[in-house]
Amino acid sequence: MNNIYSHCPRSDLLPLAPIGISDSYMVESLSSYLTRVATMHYLPLRWFLRDYLNPIANQGNLSDDIFDRYGFSAINGYREKAAAYLSAIQKATGRFDLWQLTTTPWQTLLDTRGKGLFAKQKKWCRACFHDWLADNSPLYEPLIWSLESVKTCPRHNCLLMSVCSICNNQQKLVSSVLPVGYCSSCGGFLGKGESSTKTLSSKETYIVKMVAERRRLMQCKDLKKEFVIGIQHVLSASNLSSTLKLERTISFSRDTISQWCSNAKRGTRPTMSSLLCFCDAIGVSPDDLLLNHKNIIVNLKEAKIERRQELSKEKCKEVIFRALVIVVESQKDIIPLSKVAKDLDVGKRFLEYNFPVLVKQLIFNNNKLRSERKKSLEH
Ligand SMILES: [Zn+2]
Numbered sequence: 001m002n003n004i005y006s007h008c009p010r011s012d013l014l015p016l017a018p019i020g021i022s023d024s025y026m027v028e029s030l031s032s033y034l035t036r037v038a039t040m041h042y043l044p045l046r047w048f049l050r051d052y053l054n055p056i057a058n059q060g061n062l063s064d065d066i067f068d069r070y071g072f073s074a075i076n077g078y079r080e081k082a083a084a085y086l087s088a089i090q091k092a093t094g095r096f097d098l099w100q101l102t103t104t105p106w107q108t109l110l111d112t113r114g115k116g117l118f119a120k121q122k123k124w125c126r127a128c129f130h131d132w133l134a135d136n137s138p139l140y141e142p143l144i145w146s147l148e149s150v151k152t153c154p155r156h157n158c159l160l161m162s163v164c165s166i167c168n169n170q171q172k173l174v175s176s177v178l179p180v181g182y183c184s185s186c187g188g189f190l191g192k193g194e195s196s197t198k199t200l201s202s203k204e205t206y207i208v209k210m211v212a213e214r215r216r217l218m219q220c221k222d223l224k225k226e227f228v229i230g231i232q233h234v235l236s237a238s239n240l241s242s243t244l245k246l247e248r249t250i251s252f253s254r255d256t257i258s259q260w261c262s263n264a265k266r267g268t269r270p271t272m273s274s275l276l277c278f279c280d281a282i283g284v285s286p287d288d289l290l291l292n293h294k295n296i297i298v299n300l301k302e303a304k305i306e307r308r309q310e311l312s313k314e315k316c317k318e319v320i321f322r323a324l325v326i327v328v329e330s331q332k333d334i335i336p337l338s339k340v341a342k343d344l345d346v347g348k349r350f351l352e353y354n355f356p357v358l359v360k361q362l363i364f365n366n367n368k369l370r371s372e373r374k375k376s377l378e379h
């Protein structure tokens, strides 16, 4: 009997199957998957993260921000924290296909911080929840609902909801206690109420397709390189001799496309929002631009750039101050000031001038960690 089981792979958690893992744009998000795994083990997600996943993912104490503010990017994204959670849950469930529940396939293309990729508040399709409950199918949250650029349900052509129809409250980004599909304020079912009809915009169609194409995108080792080759094809298909001329033709911000194409240090990667704006302006879908260079047929028009709300100088400082406090207070590892400045999109001097006490604390923490590390190596 023992021999039979010795051939079976073992995992700590039951290997719950994610939903929509076949080539569907309705693939589940990792934040939804974690909530369902916790529920299956009769735990609220808060406890599951605090007592089980955080320790094995080396994530230290659980912060409330993960439920309220940055849970989507910390779990469904591709930055360091998300990678640690992904690796831990893949090992614990023995399911190594869970990367599909995240934006990992876009990591080699988009900006390192994933700026504006995820929505700041939870959205859901009332009709999807309603259908799944009526069919006795599990309730889950697709990855596309967590993305900032998606506001419409592609299955029902209706606007995604963002407040509970019973209590009118917004939801926690990631449910800390209740199972998926129930209001974090009143506990009511989120599949109730009415939603307005809306058709998918071209940008929404593009991003939904990028989710559906995740396996092909993941197979490509360097999407940024393919992106630059794609832009060169766009230039020749539109008989333009330079990126500067392309920027002028589609009224794109000066130097943006040139910097995407630059190999030099100052070369940048697109944010999801700028990528969608660019694709919309040239009339080429991101997957054609990246993976089907020979099929690129352009249809240039003026870009509709969504300008970020201009922050006032003081407001900007306040945001940076809060972010810096979080870095210093939760510091577990040596973080050079230059890295902190880069992550916050400001210069080192700016931080030293405006927040001398916090910078001093950061340097103190770094020195302390350095000497502790040195001591442990000596023993
Ligand atoms: Zn729907």
Ligand SMILES: [Zn+2]
Pocket: 164, 165, 166, 167, 168, 169, 183, 184, 185, 186, 187, 188
């Ligand atoms: Zn409610």
